[in-house]
Amino acid sequence: MPKYEPILLKNMMQPGYTGSLPEYERAGGYQALRNVLGKVTPAEVTAVVMKSGLRGRGGAGFPTGVKWGFLPKDYQGPRYLCCNADESEPGTFKDRQLIERDPHQLLEGMLLACYAIGAASSYIYIRGEFVLGAKILEAAIKEARAAGYVGKNILGTGVSIDIWVHRGAGAYICGEETALLESLEGKRGLPRVKPPFPATHGLYNKPTVVNNVETLANLPHIMNRGAEWFASIGSPPKSTGTRVFCVSGHVARPGNYEVPMGITFRELIYEQAGGMRSDKKLKAFIPGGASAPFLTPDHLDVKLDFESVALAGSMLGSGGVTVMEEGTDMVWAALRLMEFFYHESCGKCSPCREGSSWLVQIMRRIVNKRGRMADLETLTDLCKNIAGRTVCAFGDAEVSPILSTLKHWRHEYVTYIHAAEAANLIRPEPAGAKH
Amino acid sequence: MLKEKYQAEIDEILSRYPVKRSALLPLLYLAQREEGYVTETAMQEIAGILKLTPPQVYETATFYTMLNLKPVGKFHLQVCKSLMCALVGSDTVIGWIGTKLRIKPGETTQDRLFTLSIVECLAACGTGPMMQVNDDYYERLTEEKLDRILADLRQTGTSSLKTGPFMWPEPSGAKS
Numbered sequence: 138m139p140k141y142e143p144i145l146l147k148n149m150m151q152p153g154y155t156g157s158l159p160e161y162e163r164a165g166g167y168q169a170l171r172n173v174l175g176k177v178t179p180a181e182v183t184a185v186v187m188k189s190g191l192r193g194r195g196g197a198g199f200p201t202g203v204k205w206g207f208l209p210k211d212y213q214g215p216r217y218l219c220c221n222a223d224e225s226e227p228g229t230f231k232d233r234q235l236i237e238r239d240p241h242q243l244l245e246g247m248l249l250a251c252y253a254i255g256a257a258s259s260y261i262y263i264r265g266e267f268v269l270g271a272k273i274l275e276a277a278i279k280e281a282r283a284a285g286y287v288g289k290n291i292l293g294t295g296v297s298i299d300i301w302v303h304r305g306a307g308a309y310i311c312g313e314e315t316a317l318l319e320s321l322e323g324k325r326g327l328p329r330v331k332p333p334f335p336a337t338h339g340l341y342n343k344p345t346v347v348n349n350v351e352t353l354a355n356l357p358h359i360m361n362r363g364a365e366w367f368a369s370i371g372s373p374p375k376s377t378g379t380r381v382f383c384v385s386g387h388v389a390r391p392g393n394y395e396v397p398m399g400i401t402f403r404e405l406i407y408e409q410a411g412g413m414r415s416d417k418k419l420k421a422f423i424p425g426g427a428s429a430p431f432l433t434p435d436h437l438d439v440k441l442d443f444e445s446v447a448l449a450g451s452m453l454g455s456g457g458v459t460v461m462e463e464g465t466d467m468v469w470a471a472l473r474l475m476e477f478f479y480h481e482s483c484g485k486c487s488p489c490r491e492g493s494s495w496l497v498q499i500m501r502r503i504v505n506k507r508g509r510m511a512d513l514e515t516l517t518d519l520c521k522n523i524a525g526r527t528v529c530a531f532g533d534a535e536v537s538p539i540l541s542t543l544k545h546w547r548h549e550y551v552t553y554i555h556a557a558e559a560a561n562l563i564r565p566e567p568a569g570a571k572h
Numbered sequence: 573m574l575k576e577k578y579q580a581e582i583d584e585i586l587s588r589y590p591v592k593r594s595a596l597l598p599l600l601y602l603a604q605r606e607e608g609y610v611t612e613t614a615m616q617e618i619a620g621i622l623k624l625t626p627p628q629v630y631e632t633a634t635f636y637t638m639l640n641l642k643p644v645g646k647f648h649l650q651v652c653k654s655l656m657c658a659l660v661g662s663d664t665v666i667g668w669i670g671t672k673l674r675i676k677p678g679e680t681t682q683d684r685l686f687t688l689s690i691v692e693c694l695a696a697c698g699t700g701p702m703m704q705v706n707d708d709y710y711e712r713l714t715e716e717k718l719d720r721i722l723a724d725l726r727q728t729g730t731s732s733l734k735t736g737p738f739m740w741p742e743p744s745g746a747k748s
Contacts, residue, residue: 150743215590227654227693230738237737258590265638266694268707273737301588306597306636309692323596323622325635341591385656385697392698392741427655427693457697459656473655477692483635 140408144370144379145354146395149238156273158280161241167286169360170248175294182253186356188364190377195221195312195349196426196455197530198443205254207336208344217340218251218259219321219347223305223312225264226426227477228457231381231393232350236263236270239354240277244300246353248286249360251298254346258299262317265306274302309481313529314347316483327485328529351381372399376442380453384410386460387417396441403437406460417462421545425454427474428534430541431467451541467546468553471538472500478535486527492519493535500539503550506557513550517543574603574617582621592622596632600639609640637691645680645687647725650704653690656697665701665713666690672722685726698740708734 139150148154148164161167173182187202208216220243224232235243243261251259263271278300281287289297303321305311311320315329318340339345355378359367368377376398382405385391389411396409402422406412413419421431424441430451432439439449446453461470479493499516502508520536527533543550575582585598599621603614610633619626633639640648649669653662666688670676673686680687696702699711710721710733717733724731 149739152743154743156737224695225693228656228697230695230697230699230740233695234738234740238739264695265636266704269709269735269737303588303594304597304601306600307638307691308636320597321594322591323593323632325632383698385700386659390741393739457656459659459697461659465659470655470659473653473658477654480692 141379141396143395144358145235145239145242145351145381146393148242149234154238156237156239156241156277158241158277158284161239165361166241166357167245169357170245170286171292173249173360174252174292174296179253179255182249182360185364186253186359189359189367190364190374191352191355191359191367192376192443193349194351194355194380194456196226196428196452198453201348201352204336204348205250205346207334208254208346209337212344215258215341215343216254216256217343217345218247218254218256219314219317219340219345220247220259220261220353221312221314221317221347221349222261222263222267222270223317224267224350224455225309225312225481226428226455226457227474228383228385228423228426228459229455230383230385231456233267233270234393235350235354235381236267237273240274241281242354242357243274243350244277244281244287246356247300248291248298249356250346250348250353252296254344256346257297258301260301260303260321260340262303262305262311262321264311265304267304271302271304278302308483309477310483310529310531313531316529317347318345325483327483328531330528371397372440372442372445375444376453380441380456382409382441383455383457384460385457386422387414387419387462387465388412388460389414398442399440399445401438401440402432402458405441405458406437410460413460413462415462417464419460420463420465421461421467421470423457423459424449424451426457427477428452428530428537429454430537431470431545432541433545451537467542467549468500468504471542472497472504474538475500475535478531478538482531482535486532488523488526489532489535492523492532495519496535496539503553503557506553506560508550508554508557510551510554512554513543513547574599574606574614575621577606578602593624593628596622596624596629597636600629600633604639609643643684646685647705648687648689650689650691650694652692652694652696652700652702652704654693654697656693657700657702660700662701665703665718668715668718672719686722696735696738699735705731705734709738711735 183205191201192198308326310316311326313328316326320326335345371377379395381395394409443453479497482489482493484490524533524536585595599618603610615629619629677690701713702711721731
C-alpha cells in the first residue's frame with residue numbers, strides 16, 4: 138500500500154485499469170459532472186475551487202479559482218478553455234501519464250472548468266510528440282460524446298461543451314500560455330506582450346483560461362469531496378493538495394510519485410524513489426524542472442511546497458525533480474540545459490535570442506578547456522542582463538542552470554579554466570571562431 | 573493534391589475552429605503524412621485552402637521542429653539528449669546508433685531507411701535513455717534492445733518494444 142492516499146493516480150494504480158469510459162464510471166467517474174451541471178451555479182463552482190486553494194500545476198503556481206475570476210463577468214461573446222498539455226519542461230513527465238492512463242479524469246475536469254467559466258468550446262493543446270496521448274484523448278472524447286458527456290445539451294441540462302485535441306509540432310515555448318494561444322491560432326509560437334492577459338484577450342482575442350492537465354484533473358475530486366477536504370491535504374494554507382512529482386536521474390526507482398505537498402525532498406528521493414541508484418552520494422538536484430535553479434544536499438530537508446522551495450532559492454515549478462550523484466560534472470550539466478534553452482529560445486526578444494547563443498558559446502569554450510577567468514564574469518553579467526528583460530519567463534528560466542551552478546560549484550568552473558591555463562591553450566581566437 | 577484526396581478530412585479539421593488559420597498545423601501534418609515531409613507545393617495549396625499567403629504558411633512551418641521541410645528516412649530515429657536522459661546514458665545510445673547504421677546525427681542511411689536526429693526533451697525523463705521513432709516512443713534503451721528495435725523495424729516496419737500507455741513505476745500486480 139502506498140504511504141499516502143493517491144488522488145489523481147488512484148484509478149490507474151488498480152491492476153488492469155485501462156481508462157475506458159465504463160471503467161472510469163465504475164470508479165465513480167463523471168459523478169462530479171452529474172452533481173454540478175444544472176444543480177450548482179458556475180459562480181459556486183469557482184468559489185469552491187478558490188476555497189480549495191488549488192494552484193496551477195504547470196509551473197507558475199497561480200491560484201486556479203482566482204485565474205477564472207479574472208474573466209469579464211458581463212461579456213456576452215464566446216469564451217474558451219485551453220488545456221495545456223504541451224508538457225515540455227525537461228524533467229517532467231506527469232501529464233503524459235495522466236493523459237494516457239486516465240483520459241476521462243482530465244475530460245471531466247475540463248467540462249467542470251468550462252461550466253465554471255462559461256466556455257462552450259475547449260481545446261487540448263498537446264505536444265506533437267505525444268501521438269499516442271492524442272489518439273487516446275480523441276478516442277476518449279468520442280466515447281464521452283456518445284455517452285452524452287460532451288457535445289450539445291449534456292445530460293439533458295441544456296449545457297453544451299465541446300472538446301477538441303490540437304497537436305503542437307515541437308516547440309518548448311508553446312507551453313507558455315500566450316505562445317500556446319498563438320500556436321493554436323496557426324502562427325509561430327511567440328509569447329504575447331502582457332497585459333492584456335488571456336483572461337480578457339486570449340484565444341481569438343476572446344476571454345480565455347489556460348490550465349495545466351494536472352490542475353484540471355484535480356477538479357472532479359474537489360467537486361466530489363469538497364474544498365475543505367482538499368485544503369486539508371498538503372501544506373495549507375498556500376500549498377494544498379497533492380502533486381505528482383516526476384523523479385528522474387540517478388535514483389533507484391525513477392518515476393511519478395503522487396504525494397501531498399509539504400513532504401521533504403529527502404522523503405521523496407530516499408523513500409518514494411528508493412534512494413540513489415548506487416553507493417555514490419547525492420551531489421545536486423533540480424527541484425522543479427529545467428527552469429528551476431539547482432539545489433545541494435544541504436537542501437534535502439526543504440519541504441516540497443511552493444513557499445519553502447522559493448525560500449531555498451529555487452522553485453517548485455512543474456514538479457520535475459532531477460537527481461545527480463557524486464561525480465556528475467556540474468559545468469557539463471549546466472551546459473546541457475543551456476543547450477536546451479538555446480535550441481528552444483523562440484527568438485522574439487533579443488536578450489534571450491542572442492544571450493542564449495553567447496552563453497552556450499562561452500560554456501562550450503570552458504568545457505573545451507579554452508576558457509579564462511574573465512569568462513565567469515561575462516557569464517554572470519550576461520545572465521543578469523537576460524533575466525527580467527524578456528516578454529515571457531523563459532529569460533528568467535534560461536539563466537538559472539548557469540547562475541545556480543556558478544553559485545554552488547564555482548570551483549568546478551575554475552578547475553576547467555586552470556586546466557586550460559596550465560596547458561597554455563588560451564590564445565587569441567581567430568575572428569568568427571565557434572565552439 | 574491534398575484537397576482532392578482528403579476533402580472530407582480537411583472539412584472535418586476546418587469545422588473544429590472558428591478561425592480558419594487554426595487549421596494550419598493539422599493541415600501541415602496531413603501534408604507530411606502524405607509525402608513524408610512538407611513540400612512547397614503542399615504549403616502553397618494549404619495557403620489557398622486557408623486563404624493565407626504562402627509566406628504565412630512558410631513562416632509557421634519553419635518554426636516547428638516536427639515539420640520536416642526535407643525528406644527523411646522511412647524511420648526517423650530521434651534520440652533525446654537533454655540533461656535528464658544524458659545523466660543515464662543518451663550519448664552512448666547516439667554512439668551505438670551511429671556505429672550500427674554508420675550515420676552521424678542529421679544524416680540518412682543510403683537505403684533511405686533510417687534518419688538519425690538528436691532532439692530535446694520528449695517528456696520521458698524517468699525512463700531514459702529514450703528515443704522516438706516516427707510516432708512511437710522507445711524507452712529504457714539498452715544496446716540489446718536497440719539491436720532488436722532496429723532489426724524489427726527493418727523486417728516488419730514496427731517493433732513490439734515500443735511503449736504503450738505510460739505509467740512509471742508500473743503498478744504493482746501488473747506484468748513487467
